[in-house]
Amino acid sequence: MTPRxxxxxxxxxxxxxxxxxxxxxxxxxxENLLFFFSPTQILAGEAPADRKFRVGGLVSPGSLQRAPGSLEVRFVVTDNQHSIPVRYAGLLPDLFSEGKGVVAHGRLDGQGGFIAEEVLAKHDENYMPPEVAESLKARDQPGGAG
Structure with a gap:
């Protein structure tokens, strides 16, 4: 073989x-990219049915239900316009509570609900994940999206 x-x-x-x-x-x-969707966007069909994504909003007051004898919890995430039920099996963050901001990673269950693999709560009274804050702000403004 020549040098060239x-x-x-x-x-x-x-x-x-x-x-x-x-x-x-x-x-x-x-594969690791997780898109963020609000409950309104999910119910409008904008979220992928076959991929993981993030849903964020506020935990609806009175919606938290714990299964006796297991780590399974159910709660509802709302953007003050629409809501989506979430099911999660695991330990919730210490700061998780009703009426507070939350972001859940997971996928749709095919029956109008969301199965979370991870749940993140807001850090303190002044913190809200940027995507959640923008989504809630847009929903609360007259003429906002949705």
């Missing part, structure tokens, strides 16, 4: 390796 052919082969191998690494990085990024 060896260089061409080396360049082609490097380009193929860089291309494969870029493809794998893109696939990993897309």
């Amino acid at each position: 052919r060896k260089r061409m082969f080396a360049v082609a191998a490097i380009l193929a390796g860089v291309g494969a690494a870029a493809l794998l990085a893109r696939l990993a990024f897309e």
Whole structure:
């Protein structure tokens, strides 16, 4: 093999390796990317039915139900316009309470509900996840979205 052919082969191998690494990085990024949707957007059909995403809003007062003898809890997330029931099996954050902001990661259950794999509560009285705050603000303004 001539030196020129060896260089061409080396360049082609490097380009193929860089291309494969870029493809794998893109696939990993897309797989871990979680989009945020409000209950109104979910009920309008904007949320993916076959992928994980985040739902956020406020925990509806009086909606928290704990299953006796298990870690399963059910509650309702609202954006003050529409609501979606959430089911979660695990320990809730210490700051989780009714009437407070929450973001849940998971997927739709195919029956109008949401199955959460992780639940995050707002940090303190002044903190609200940016996506939740924007969604609630848009819903409360006259002529807002939704």
